[in-house]
Amino acid sequence: DAGVTQSPTHLIKTRGQQVTLRCSPKSGHDTVSWYQQALGQGPQFIFQYYEEEERQRGNFPDRFSGHQFPNYSSELNVNALLLGDSALYLCASRGGREGGSEQFFGPGTRLTVL
Amino acid sequence: AQSVTQPDIHITVSEGASLELRCNYSYGATPYLFWYVQSPGQGLQLLLKYFSGDTLVQGIKGFEAEFKRSQSSFNLRKPSVHWSDAAEYFCAVGDNAGNMLTFGGGTRLMVKP
Numbered sequence: 001d002a003g004v005t006q007s008p009t010h011l012i013k014t015r016g017q018q019v020t021l022r023c024s025p026k027s028g029h030d031t032v033s034w035y036q037q038a039l040g041q042g043p044q045f046i047f048q049y050y051e052e053e054e055r056q057r058g059n060f061p062d063r064f065s066g067h068q069f070p071n072y073s074s075e076l077n078v079n080a081l082l083l084g085d086s087a088l089y090l091c092a093s094r095g096g097r098e099g100g101s102e103q104f105f106g107p108g109t110r111l112t113v114l
Numbered sequence: 115a116q117s118v119t120q121p122d123i124h125i126t127v128s129e130g131a132s133l134e135l136r137c138n139y140s141y142g143a144t145p146y147l148f149w150y151v152q153s154p155g156q157g158l159q160l161l162l163k164y165f166s167g168d169t170l171v172q173g174i175k176g177f178e179a180e181f182k183r184s185q186s187s188f189n190l191r192k193p194s195v196h197w198s199d200a201a202e203y204f205c206a207v208g209d210n211a212g213n214m215l216t217f218g219g220g221t222r223l224m225v226k227p
Binding site for chain 2: 004031033035040041042043044045048055056058090092102103104105106107108
């Protein structure tokens with residue numbers, strides 16, 4: 001079992017550009033969440049996808065958008081990048097949205113905005 | 115709104131000594147509580163979780179945590195720390211189904227030989 005995988009590992013962009021990050025959930029998982037972890041801070045919830053729809057959203061602007069595909073993989077898109085978007089972006093997956101199931105995290109994508 | 119506070123940013127303990135990492139949470143109902151560990155360059159690994167039932171929960175790697183509703187706390191403990199335990203530790207509270215996790219700022223643990 002490969003667990004949660006994310007690509008790319010690292011990414012460097014300039015202000016104003018757009019970026020797409022990808023996540024493949026753990027086998028058997030159908031729910032994907034995205035988190036942003038700035039340097040020296042705890043992760044912050046961006047949004048969660050289930051059945052190809054955004055189900056919950058944290059306090060992030062509309063520049064952050066996502067998508068979930070029929071195979072449960074997911075993309076995080078960030079438009080009009082700002083310096084403050086530099087962070088580690090973590091993807092987490094779980095089986096369903098009911099209480100009690102564990103979220104498994106991927107290794108993250110390190111985004112640097114110059 | 116739910117929130118988590120980890121009062122200790124850095125903690126240094128000697129190998130073999132006991133460890134307690136503090137976590138205080140704010141949540142209106144019965145919380146879903148978690149402790150995660152993050153090693154450099156790694157994602158988050160779940161150490162243990164509390165949903166209901168026994169307030170003392172056992173986790174992996176010899177860790178345990180105790181839920182105290184009256185103190186809104188969920189402190190992580192380990193009786194004897196190993197050098198490999200050096201890492202960043204995060205406490206988190208989940209919404210009513212554990213979907214949206216709110217994390218504390220983390221505690222960086224250093225282990226002296």
